[in-house]
Amino acid sequence: QSVLTQPPSASGTPGQRVTISCSGGSSNIGRNPVNWYQQLPGAAPKLLIYTNDQRPSGVPDRFSGSKSGTSASLAISGLQSEDEADYFCATEDANLHGPVFGGGTELTVL
């Protein structure tokens, strides 16, 4: 059971906008920034969003992140087939004194 809660699956059609939620608590998202990782099939995770809403160089601006209170969201606009992947949120937890991850959301492009 993951510390951060994500929906197990999400889907959308090409060109659509989808959002993936990440819910936590006062000991983690409520006090620390959130990062998002994209894991393409058969590959290692890759940093997608850091510090709630920042994109590393090379990440398209179709990807955006936000945080409010004890929840965070990842939004993907102009959905493309290559966006089909697992997405994980992550932050640090003050009670566990270390990094924690969400269970991951499998995104399907219909």
Next chain:
Amino acid sequence: QVQLQESGPGLVKPSETLSLICTVSGGSLTGFHWSWIRQSPGKGLESVGYVYSSGSTNYNPSLRSRVTISIDASKHQFSLRLNSVTAADTAIYYCARGQYYFGLRFDPWGQGTLVTVSS
């Protein structure tokens, strides 16, 4: 461009010790948190722990009694030892560079290595 590569046995017997090495190329080890993260088959990600370039460590509380992470800057490597393994430790083990900048983020990651615990 920093790259990480895991190496070590892919099969470990129950009750024995899992040992992995991560070799870092293309950058310095100084100032970063060198991390091990695992992913059980079909499941989510779990932090195993990390070692800072100074040698200080942080471990997942659920694994703390069994895990040791160390660094050898002269070899551009850091390592993971997990003892008394069981089938529950079967996972893909990733090494990653952790950086604190308004929070801890992991980038880049190694390709991962599957470790199976079985007799």
